[in-house]
Structure formats: structure tokens, C-alpha cells
Amino acid sequence: MGISNYFMQEIAIDLGTANFLVIQEDKIVVDEPSIVAFNRSSGRVLAIGRKAMQMEGKAHDEIRLVRPLKDGVIADFHAAEQMIKGMLQMINANRKQFFSSFRMVICVPCGITEVEKRAIRDSAEITGAKEVYLIHEPIAAAVGIGLDVQEPTGHMIVDIGGGTTEVAVLALSGIVCDQSLRVAGDNFDADIVDYMRQQYNVLIGQPTAEKIKLAVGAAQTEIQDPPADFAVRGRDLISGLPKQVRVSYYDMAECLDRSLAKIEDAILKTLEITPPELSSDIHQSGIYLTGGGALLRGLDQRIAAKTKLPTHVVEDPLRAVVRGTGIALKNIGRFRFLMR
Structure with missing residues (x-):
């Protein structure tokens, strides 16, 4: 390991609309709500994460609360930068040695545009990232629950986050077909x-x-x-x-019936455009539900009744994506689906 790498900290980030999670050395070191509180007149950051969340709905005119991400992508560039910076300082606060540069793997929605990818990369680079890799959320979720996404076997993931629901069929390290909808x-x-x-x-x-x-x-x-x-x-x-x-x-x-019906429609649409060979795999293995929305009582039975397919809520669905991002970070050289 060279001197330059020695001071480079490796972290995996789930930059979610609702929650910001960071994994380092296989441990979740940050798990905070994605929200920042600013002083309206000076523009100074007052609080980030849980402390800012406690102010929501209770703040006076001098406090401005911002959720930097909307529908899974950066809506406020300055606030996102401040939030990432603050969250990274939380990691360094817990350690004796200060790291000035980072190698990051960040997960992003699969419906994201090139401009939105650029915004995430820029925010990461401003906060000290020397190398930034992006991974699509459904792939990260599949890796996080232990599926081998590099095999020619088809898997269907439904990831219901805070801002987006991602429905994707995966095989051979890639997304074969997907629907990304801003209902979550x-x-x-x-x-x-x-x-x-x-x-x-x-x-x-x-x-x-x-x-x-x-x-x-x-x-x-x-x-x-x-x-x-x-x-x-x-x-x-x-x-x-x-x-x-x-x-x-x-x-x-x-x-919640109307919003859930939209998610069901997206699942049915994705199944309609799935190649037949992969359909037979999904018929056997079923649908995997990840993300906070998977915790909604009875959702797996509702989707199973609609699709006639076995539907599984994965273990610890809230953290499946960040766990997969952490595994991808450890296998940067081996995983072909990571985007530079």
C-alpha cells in the first residue's frame, strides 16, 4: 500500500432522500436523516441530521430547514455539499487520525440523468473525494441481500425508498429492464x-x-x-x-391505496417487458422488497396477490442498499457494474 493510499479513507454512502448512511470497514458509522438547518440571515449551518430533524415543524423564521435531496437526486446543491461535509466530519470526530481524502462508492437511483450524476460527483469531490464510483440502487440492494448479480440468473428487486421506488430486473451485472417512479x-x-x-x-x-x-x-x-x-x-x-x-x-x-397501486403498476409493467428466460427465473425466485417502504404491514401479501409471485421482505430492508454499497467498495476491481 503506497503512502498516498494510506491516508485515503474508503467509505460507502447511501445518499437517500430520507436517510444518509455511511459504511466504513463493514460498520455503519453514520445513520442520520437527510436534513440540514441553516441560519437564514448568516447562512451558517446550525445542525445536520437528527438534531436538524428535531427542529422540523417547530422552527422560527431565523431557521431554514432544507432536505437537499428530492426524489432520490440532489435538489439543493449547496445544502447537499454542507450535509455530506458534516456527515464526513462525524466519521473523523470518532477517530484519532484525520483523513483528508476519500474513495467513495455512492448509490444512485437507476432513473437518474447524466446531469444529476454529475451533481452527485461534484458534491462528493468538493468534500474531498479523490475517487468517486456510482452504483445503481437496485444492484446495491441485490448485492446487500446476498444475491449473485454477476450470474446469468434473473432477480427482481423492488426498492421503496423515501423519494423513489426502483423496480428492476437484474442479470449479468446489469439492469435488464426497470421502472423508476417518484412515488415512495x-x-x-x-x-x-x-x-x-x-x-x-x-x-x-x-x-x-x-x-x-x-x-x-x-x-x-x-x-x-x-x-x-x-x-x-x-x-x-x-x-x-x-x-x-x-x-x-x-x-x-x-x-395509502392509490400510491401503492402506482407501485403495483410499475411492477407489472416491468414484468411485461422482462425477457422470457428471465421471467422463468423470477417465477421461481420471486420478488425481493427492500427500502423503508418494504416495512409497510401486508405489502408483501398485497404484491404477491397482484403478481401471483412469491414476494419476500428482505432482512433489515432499510440497510440493504448501504450494505451492498459497502460490499461493492471492497470489490471495486471485481464488480463491473460500478460507474466511474
Whole structure:
């Protein structure tokens, strides 16, 4: 190992719309929400990640909260740069030795344009990356759950993240056919906010919508072990006073139905354009669900009923993508699907 490489830190990044994860030496060293708080008048960064998240919906006029990624791609270049810089400082804060340069593998949605790829590369390079490799999210997810993507066997991955849902059929180190749609966890939260307003005349914020989704979110009205009803506090739109209502998983299944139907359509469309030889592989192995959206109760049964294919929620779906990105980082020379 040369002197130049000795000070180069190798990290794998899942630059997600909702969460920012970093793996180093096979360990997750950063797992924070993708959000930055700025002072509005000075432009100074006040907080990043969890600390900034605690301010959401509660900040005064002097604090500006920014989610740098929208639909899986960088929407605010300056905020993204500050966020990556802050997250990398978190790694160095835990170590005695300071590394000034990085080799990074970053995962990106498969529907990403060349301009959007450039934006991610530029952000990484400004924060000290000497070598940047990109990997498509569905491939990273497949590698992360232990599938051999270099074989001529077909695998179907449905990765439901915060900003995008990626549906892809993989074989021979590449994506044979895919659909990338901008319907995912953030849309589920927006659906819940609308539903609470229309059904109960209660106004809630995005953080509360996320809590409801985690507590009673469901993909269908009949599920095993249904969760208890959840108490939601918000503002009554008629009186303007604080109000509490209880919502059930049944309400959520109704509320999320339209968004989930769009994801189902994308899966069916992808299956329609899949080459027949790969279709027979998928018929045997089924569909793998990854990403935070895979945790929605009953989603695997709903997709299985629609496609007539075995559907599996992978182990620890939230971290499948970043784990795969970490494995790709260790095998940079061997994996042909990494993009420079």
C-alpha cells in the first residue's frame, strides 16, 4: 500500500432522500436523516441530521430547514455539499487520525440523468473525494441481500425508498429492464397529511405523518397481528385548537391505496417487458422488497396477490442498499457494474 493510499479513507454512502448512511470497514458509522438547518440571515449551518430533524415543524423564521435531496437526486446543491461535509466530519470526530481524502462508492437511483450524476460527483469531490464510483440502487440492494448479480440468473428487486421506488430486473451485472417512479415514503407521508385533513379536519405535520406510518401503516385492510389504534394530536381546522383523534391500520390501508397501486403498476409493467428466460427465473425466485417502504404491514401479501409471485421482505430492508454499497467498495476491481 503506497503512502498516498494510506491516508485515503474508503467509505460507502447511501445518499437517500430520507436517510444518509455511511459504511466504513463493514460498520455503519453514520445513520442520520437527510436534513440540514441553516441560519437564514448568516447562512451558517446550525445542525445536520437528527438534531436538524428535531427542529422540523417547530422552527422560527431565523431557521431554514432544507432536505437537499428530492426524489432520490440532489435538489439543493449547496445544502447537499454542507450535509455530506458534516456527515464526513462525524466519521473523523470518532477517530484519532484525520483523513483528508476519500474513495467513495455512492448509490444512485437507476432513473437518474447524466446531469444529476454529475451533481452527485461534484458534491462528493468538493468534500474531498479523490475517487468517486456510482452504483445503481437496485444492484446495491441485490448485492446487500446476498444475491449473485454477476450470474446469468434473473432477480427482481423492488426498492421503496423515501423519494423513489426502483423496480428492476437484474442479470449479468446489469439492469435488464426497470421502472423508476417518484412515488415512495415521502408520498405516503403526504397522503397521510391529506387524509387527516379530509377525514378528521385535523392538520398535522410531516414528522407526525411519519410516526403514524410507522405505528399503524398498512398496505391492505386484512393483515395478521394488526397494530393497536394510534392517538394523533394536531390542530383542529374548524376551532383552531389542539385536538386528538385515534386512527387505525384500516384507515391507513385506505389512505395509502392509490400510491401503492402506482407501485403495483410499475411492477407489472416491468414484468411485461422482462425477457422470457428471465421471467422463468423470477417465477421461481420471486420478488425481493427492500427500502423503508418494504416495512409497510401486508405489502408483501398485497404484491404477491397482484403478481401471483412469491414476494419476500428482505432482512433489515432499510440497510440493504448501504450494505451492498459497502460490499461493492471492497470489490471495486471485481464488480463491473460500478460507474466511474
